[in-house]
Amino acid sequence: MTTHTTQRITLTLQLKDAIIISQKSATEGMHQSLDYIPGANFLGAIASRLYAKLKQQTEHDVFEIFHSGQVRFGNAYPMQNGHSSYPIPLSLHSPKGEQTQSLINRLYPLDKSDTGKQLKQQRKGYLTSEKQHIIPTRHLHLKTAINNQTGTAKESQLFGYQSIQAGLTYQAHIDIDDPKTANYLLSELKQMKEIRVGRSKTAQYGRIDIINPTIETLPTPIITPVVLQTQNSSQNSIVLWLSSDLVAYNLQGQPTLTPSLQELGLLPESAQDVSLDSARSWLRTRSYSPYNSYRKSYDLEQQAICQGSLLVYPADNVDIDYLQQQLCYGIGCYTESGHGQVVSQTQPWQFIFDQILSKQPSTQSKSNLNSPPLSGLAQVLQNKYSQQKNQQKLQQQVETDLKSFITLYKSAKAYQGLSKQAELGPSRTQWGRIRNELTKQHFATKKQVSQFLFEGDTAIIKAKDQAWCAGDNQQNFTSLLTIKINDFFDEESITHYLRALAREAAHSPELNAARGAKS
Amino acid sequence: MIKVIAEFQTYWQISTGRGAGYFMNSLIDKDVHGLPYVSGKTLKGVFRSAVEKLDAWQPQSQNRTELLFGSITQQESRHNTQTGHLHFSNLQLSEAEVQQLNLHPHLKLMLTQSISSTQIDIASGVAKNKSLRTQQVAVPLRLEGEIALTDQAVWSVSDVFKQLEDASTFVTHIGAKKSRGYGQVKITLKQAGKA
Numbered sequence: 001m002t003t004h005t006t007q008r009i010t011l012t013l014q015l016k017d018a019i020i021i022s023q024k025s026a027t028e029g030m031h032q033s034l035d036y037i038p039g040a041n042f043l044g045a046i047a048s049r050l051y052a053k054l055k056q057q058t059e060h061d062v063f064e065i066f067h068s069g070q071v072r073f074g075n076a077y078p079m080q081n082g083h084s085s086y087p088i089p090l091s092l093h094s095p096k097g098e099q100t101q102s103l104i105n106r107l108y109p110l111d112k113s114d115t116g117k118q119l120k121q122q123r124k125g126y127l128t129s130e131k132q133h134i135i136p137t138r139h140l141h142l143k144t145a146i147n148n149q150t151g152t153a154k155e156s157q158l159f160g161y162q163s164i165q166a167g168l169t170y171q172a173h174i175d176i177d178d179p180k181t182a183n184y185l186l187s188e189l190k191q192m193k194e195i196r197v198g199r200s201k202t203a204q205y206g207r208i209d210i211i212n213p214t215i216e217t218l219p220t221p222i223i224t225p226v227v228l229q230t231q232n233s234s235q236n237s238i239v240l241w242l243s244s245d246l247v248a249y250n251l252q253g254q255p256t257l258t259p260s261l262q263e264l265g266l267l268p269e270s271a272q273d274v275s276l277d278s279a280r281s282w283l284r285t286r287s288y289s290p291y292n293s294y295r296k297s298y299d300l301e302q303q304a305i306c307q308g309s310l311l312v313y314p315a316d317n318v319d320i321d322y323l324q325q326q327l328c329y330g331i332g333c334y335t336e337s338g339h340g341q342v343v344s345q346t347q348p349w350q351f352i353f354d355q356i357l358s359k360q361p362s363t364q365s366k367s368n369l370n371s372p373p374l375s376g377l378a379q380v381l382q383n384k385y386s387q388q389k390n391q392q393k394l395q396q397q398v399e400t401d402l403k404s405f406i407t408l409y410k411s412a413k414a415y416q417g418l419s420k421q422a423e424l425g426p427s428r429t430q431w432g433r434i435r436n437e438l439t440k441q442h443f444a445t446k447k448q449v450s451q452f453l454f455e456g457d458t459a460i461i462k463a464k465d466q467a468w469c470a471g472d473n474q475q476n477f478t479s480l481l482t483i484k485i486n487d488f489f490d491e492e493s494i495t496h497y498l499r500a501l502a503r504e505a506a507h508s509p510e511l512n513a514a515r516g517a518k519s
Numbered sequence: 520m521i522k523v524i525a526e527f528q529t530y531w532q533i534s535t536g537r538g539a540g541y542f543m544n545s546l547i548d549k550d551v552h553g554l555p556y557v558s559g560k561t562l563k564g565v566f567r568s569a570v571e572k573l574d575a576w577q578p579q580s581q582n583r584t585e586l587l588f589g590s591i592t593q594q595e596s597r598h599n600t601q602t603g604h605l606h607f608s609n610l611q612l613s614e615a616e617v618q619q620l621n622l623h624p625h626l627k628l629m630l631t632q633s634i635s636s637t638q639i640d641i642a643s644g645v646a647k648n649k650s651l652r653t654q655q656v657a658v659p660l661r662l663e664g665e666i667a668l669t670d671q672a673v674w675s676v677s678d679v680f681k682q683l684e685d686a687s688t689f690v691t692h693i694g695a696k697k698s699r700g701y702g703q704v705k706i707t708l709k710q711a712g713k714a
Contacts, residue, residue, distance in 0.1 A: 017559075017608070017609075043670075141535075141548075141558070142535065142536045143558075144536075144569075145564070146564060147570050151697065167551050167553055196606070196669075200560070201606070202563065202588075202589060202602060202603050202605065202606050202607065202669075203559035203563040203606065204558045204559030204560045204563075204608070204609055205559070207606070207608075294601075307668040372619075374619060374623070375614075375619075376616065376619075377612070377616050377619075377620075378616065378620060378623060379621040381620075381626040381629040381630070382623070382626060384629045385625060385626055385628070385629050388629075436529055457590075
């Protein structure tokens with residue numbers, strides 16, 4: 001058997017805009033987006049650029065590139081910290097309701113400690129090569145059309161769009177059988193730089209930057225038979241971890257969701273067929289009809305085994321070399337759109353055979369940039385923020401200091417043996433006068449405001465003023481106010497502070513009650 | 520590529536249609552960085568209306584609006600709609616500003632305000648019962664975006680630039696509550712590669 005080599009172009013994709021990839025083609029009802037980008041979208045985007053160009057030359061065959069399956073446009077999956085990922089295997093479970101980083105692999109029988117627990121299958125997200133679990137963020141936006149005549153929302157034109165968040169980084173592969181075609185595609189992709197995929201491509205959504213496409217010769221996928229046990233038996237098994245949806249047909253041409261190895265083309269024709277080991281396999285399925293934008297019509301409905309599924313087959317009498325060689329071409333149908341891809345069981349991806357898989361916490365790479373000085377808008381906002389913070393701090397100080405005055409009102413009366421109803425200390429009018437005067441004038445320093453309040457013939461608070469001189473054995477109202485002025489945290493805002501304090505004191509029911517004023 | 524600069528002169532509001540409990544009836548739309556922005560779809564709709572107005576003044580021999588912006592939704596069956604030849608990006612703060620604000624996330628709070636309003640009973644002159652509404656608005660900002668011509672078979676970038684520049688004079692407000700003083704904007708277009 002000749003050894004086949006595949007060329008692989010790896011694309012790193014930066015989502016410039018949010019991307020909408022509908023799960024279903026229905027136009028009504030709740031819209032949900034996929035969290036990956038199917039290979040069919042890349043095929044379409046690249047074909048829209050190259051198809052007409054290719055038809056005008058004879059060196060490369062447009063059918064070979066876009067229809068034959070010799071070029072396989074793979075799905076794009078999210079990356080984290082430069083590490084690629086694959087759909088999480090459906091055999092992984094976690095105890096329901098428990099916050100745990102350990103996932104139980106149900107390829108193996110349950111441990112005694114886990115029996116009796118309710119287990120939840122991990123269906124969402126992707127595992128990176130570092131065992132980090134990524135779930136790409138998706139957002140829902142509601143949009144409506146506007147009636148030009150009335151300026152109001154048009155009736156029956158409310159749409160919901162769920163999209164993959166902009167700014168995420170994805171990785172996709174294109175596998176090509178012919179090296180010459182691979183080099184041609186690489187040169188075209190390097191020139192492309194940006195493609196648009198998904199729905200609503202003409203506004204807000206769809207743009208993807210292609211960053212530095214690279215090419216390598218892909219080694220043959222490795223599938224390592226493992227011994228899997230159930231409660232009653234053990235079996236040397238082949239486990240195929242699907243990295244993309246698989247659409248398979250049986251020998252009668254009917255869709256099948258339990259394909260045998262022969263139906264997948266993974267056995268020589270003369271070999272005895274091997275059926276799916278349903279007891280040990282983990283599958284989910286879905287059906288959908290892809291929409292072709294060029295033909296403006298739906299394609300045949302596809303019954304697919306979902307990515308992340310694990311197909312388990314007995315390994316006895318299976319030609320592993322032949323199987324591995326055939327996996328280079330993908331399995332099932334629609335391989336040109338990235339269907340039927342299987343994860344090679346080389347390091348680090350062998351962790352799907354761990355009995356307990358310990359997830360690593362997701363970490364975002366931190367920027368190493370030193371924070372530059374603020375300028376422009378940021379500086380304006382910082383000034384506004386500082387002002388607001390000062391204002392809040394000032395208000396908090398006023399509330400705290402008001403309590404000190406209330407306490408002094410009470411202690412002064414107690415010291416002088418007066419009843420609670422007796423009036424003592426500065427009145428509401430006296431506080432109000434301080435506020436009014438400070439509304440008309442602004443002082444830059446504490447010394448200036450102290451002079452204005454306490455000194456000279458025009459002082460607001462005169463030395464012999466009985467109300468202000470009242471107090472207990474430690475202080476009176478004048479000395480307390482002086483202390484508060486000296487202790488205030490910001491000299492520049494002293495006028496604002498005193499104005500606020502005087503306003504609160506004049507209006508505070510608690511202070512007036514403490515003063516003994518009649519309501 | 521055509522660069523769009525939108526300088527908001529007043530508070531503006533692109534509503535999400537959602538509120539936040541009892542204290543906020545309407546929240547504005549924010550991008551992935553938590554910053555106010557104008558979505559590409561809103562920008563496209565604003566320019567579409569403007570070009571339609573321009574068509575009313577300067578009728579064209581070909582259906583300019585449909586060629587540039589695509590078929591009108593739900594007037595054609597799904598399989599007969601035509602895609603427009605323009606792509607509208609979101610209007611956002613500049614990259615440098617976004618970078619600065621991401622380094623100092625507390626400053627993002629300063630980009631929005633809460634505005635409360637109530638209805639006045641004409642007869643009595645006092646506030647109507649249960650009419651108090653609070654909405655979130657964005658402060659006046661300078662936003663940038665792009666309009667790209669995706670198919671140059673019909674027009675060149677210069678042609679499209681001229682038409683959009685003429686139409687932009689009809690764009691005076693963006694967002695909700697235009698008749699109440701929100702969303703007043705000055706739009707400037709620049710052709711990429713030209714001063």
